[in-house]
Amino acid sequence: MPPKLTSSMLYLDDVNVSFDGFKAINGLSLILEPGEMRAIIGPNGAGKTTMMDIITGKTKPDIGEVYFNGNIDVTKHDESAIATMGIGRKFQKPTVFENHTVEDNLLLAMSGTQTIKSMLFGSRSKNEQENIDQILATTRLTARRNDQAASLSHGQKQWLEIGMLLAQDPKLLLVDEPVAGMTDAETDETARLLREIARNHAVIVVEHDMDFVRNLDVKVTCLHEGSVLAEGSLDVVSNDQRVIDVYLGR
Amino acid sequence: MKTKPFFIPLAGLGVGTRIFMGIIIVAAVLVPLLNMTVAADHVLHIPDYMVALLGKFLCFAMLAVSLNLVWGYCGILSLGHGAFFALGGYVMGMYLMRQIGTRGVYGNPVLPDFMVFLNYSELPWFWLGFDQFWFMALMVILVPGTLAFVFGWLAFRSRVSGVYLSIITQAMTYALLLAFFRNDMGFGGNNGLTDFKDILGFNIQSRETRATLFALSALFLALFLFMTAFITASRFGKLLVATRDGEDRTRFLGYRPERVKLFVWTLSAVMAGIAGALYVPQVGIINPGEFAPANSIEIVIWTAVGGRGTIIGPVIGAFFVNGGKSLFTGWFPEFWLFVLGALFVFTTLYLPNGIVGTFSEHWHRWRAKPAETLPDAAPQAAE
Numbered sequence A: 001m002p003p004k005l006t007s008s009m010l011y012l013d014d015v016n017v018s019f020d021g022f023k024a025i026n027g028l029s030l031i032l033e034p035g036e037m038r039a040i041i042g043p044n045g046a047g048k049t050t051m052m053d054i055i056t057g058k059t060k061p062d063i064g065e066v067y068f069n070g071n072i073d074v075t076k077h078d079e080s081a082i083a084t085m086g087i088g089r090k091f092q093k094p095t096v097f098e099n100h101t102v103e104d105n106l107l108l109a110m111s112g113t114q115t116i117k118s119m120l121f122g123s124r125s126k127n128e129q130e131n132i133d134q135i136l137a138t139t140r141l142t143a144r145r146n147d148q149a150a151s152l153s154h155g156q157k158q159w160l161e162i163g164m165l166l167a168q169d170p171k172l173l174l175v176d177e178p179v180a181g182m183t184d185a186e187t188d189e190t191a192r193l194l195r196e197i198a199r200n201h202a203v204i205v206v207e208h209d210m211d212f213v214r215n216l217d218v219k220v221t222c223l224h225e226g227s228v229l230a231e232g233s234l235d236v237v238s239n240d241q242r243v244i245d246v247y248l249g250r
Numbered sequence B: 001m002k003t004k005p006f007f008i009p010l011a012g013l014g015v016g017t018r019i020f021m022g023i024i025i026v027a028a029v030l031v032p033l034l035n036m037t038v039a040a041d042h043v044l045h046i047p048d049y050m051v052a053l054l055g056k057f058l059c060f061a062m063l064a065v066s067l068n069l070v071w072g073y074c075g076i077l078s079l080g081h082g083a084f085f086a087l088g089g090y091v092m093g094m095y096l097m098r099q100i101g102t103r104g105v106y107g108n109p110v111l112p113d114f115m116v117f118l119n120y121s122e123l124p125w126f127w128l129g130f131d132q133f134w135f136m137a138l139m140v141i142l143v144p145g146t147l148a149f150v151f152g153w154l155a156f157r158s159r160v161s162g163v164y165l166s167i168i169t170q171a172m173t174y175a176l177l178l179a180f181f182r183n184d185m186g187f188g189g190n191n192g193l194t195d196f197k198d199i200l201g202f203n204i205q206s207r208e209t210r211a212t213l214f215a216l217s218a219l220f221l222a223l224f225l226f227m228t229a230f231i232t233a234s235r236f237g238k239l240l241v242a243t244r245d246g247e248d249r250t251r252f253l254g255y256r257p258e259r260v261k262l263f264v265w266t267l268s269a270v271m272a273g274i275a276g277a278l279y280v281p282q283v284g285i286i287n288p289g290e291f292a293p294a295n296s297i298e299i300v301i302w303t304a305v306g307g308r309g310t311i312i313g314p315v316i317g318a319f320f321v322n323g324g325k326s327l328f329t330g331w332f333p334e335f336w337l338f339v340l341g342a343l344f345v346f347t348t349l350y351l352p353n354g355i356v357g358t359f360s361e362h363w364h365r366w367r368a369k370p371a372e373t374l375p376d377a378a379p380q381a382a383e
């Protein structure tokens, strides 16, 4: 194993991406420590989702360094490899497998490293079933376990996708706008759940809901036009005049 | 414990599917029996031509089942599955040709008639080994399997999918059609391979041989249905559907959809090849016409009409459409293509899930009726 290049969980340095000349990510640098949870805020089009695309291998940076877990150069791997190495993702628009039951969605999420042979001939282990039951309880979907994912409400789909992240059990979780479409009670519950997850995972949460971000009680990074505008505690960031001008004040 | 995965799909099989597989297995025995042991004037007698016709349909049904595995469950719309069927057929044809021996018109012990006619001095290398049944059986699997593997490896790795993939599958079968039409390919040109005499030493025309071929076709069809049920009930089967519905999403869970697709694609091509190999001795000929793009499109229509993504749908579709074709071509042959086209349009517009899909939808809705109030009320109370 090559020596650790950094001690951080995630290390982005001077990353640039442009789409047809438009600079979506512009000299972005960001460091996430092991076990840290970070909230990312910023106006529409700031490049928050694009940043997740880069970390998960969906988009390749034009220039810049991206290291995961100290020494893994993310830019040299594709989506599947990166997922197997321990980066999980919840998409901005909930993307669950609509034709599968809630339970099967979780089962698929936890089998990503299996071979075709074991997926064909293996049966579900007791461990896996317990894990699924546990996640269903955590995400309050136990009563819906045998229903098609398509029949879930928007908020429940968000929860199912978070449940899929739990099933996948990655080292780093990227969570894009988890509380969109949720009631206040559900939002509080999600914040509690994410804080719980953050106890033994590194997490990046993108969200526009400021009450939710306050509830998370973690370091905040504000992105604007593809780079970091401000970083620090929520109070510091939300009192930053530039943040107020481009985002909060509007 | 060890046999557990074996029973899961059986337990998971719908009642309809189980009954249906039972019917096929019974037919494997009953049809030949009614043909051979019941007097020709008895109402229960099944005439020879009917055995041959149904045997053909069984092979078409196998072909549709193989297409359904990739199209119905994994979203790969192949417009070239006829190519794998034809290749399996040619492999069988080559074996049957080499069984003719000195009984050919030219009496050459090694060279088939068409080679003597074309002044071949010796057997081309790719005809070697085809005098052996086991070698042929192996090739029935390897030839379509290898082509599918190479084709799929190139296509899926470059993330070719959707309409583009359909078009290149169609191009593949068309290219093979042109190639096999050529005399210098060494497969009998446009006449193909025919005038077969026997298979494993049994006269290919005899009732007993035909009965055996019929029974084998039925059993293979039942096996293919079982395989479909087994695969779709497994975790891999769930991954197939996930790949169909959200290929990119599966990557973020660590899956490699190109491998998933390559596996079913190759398996499906082998199944199509076996169907072709059983078809050829029953119809007595294989020629390049089997590679015609229109043939591959017909397979899609059978599968769509019967119900893609359902286990037995493709079988129903293959029998229904080919039965209709037999009747129509007897009455008004010139109208068949219009009827087929109309059927396809009707299915696409009004029965997107085909006969079986539509039926089972209504069935489930009807069965769910009494309990409907319960699952709806629970989550609302929770919210």
Ligand SMILES: Nc1ncnc2c1ncn2[C@@H]1O[C@H](COP(=O)(O)OP(=O)(O)OP(=O)(O)O)[C@@H](O)[C@H]1O
Residues within 6 Å of the ligand: A019, A024, A042, A043, A044, A045, A046, A047, A048, A049, A050, A051, A092
């Ligand atoms: N694949 C792409 N091709 C072209 N432009 C893109 C692509 N992906 C993102 N963009 C552009 O890059 C910019 C950043 O988009 P991104 O989705 O990352 O913003 P965001 O911060 O997630 O915004 P939101 O809060 O609305 O989700 C936008 O202007 C978007 O239109």
Ligand SMILES: [Mg+2]
Residues within 6 Å of the ligand: A048, A049, A050, A092, A176
């Ligand atoms: Mg976004």
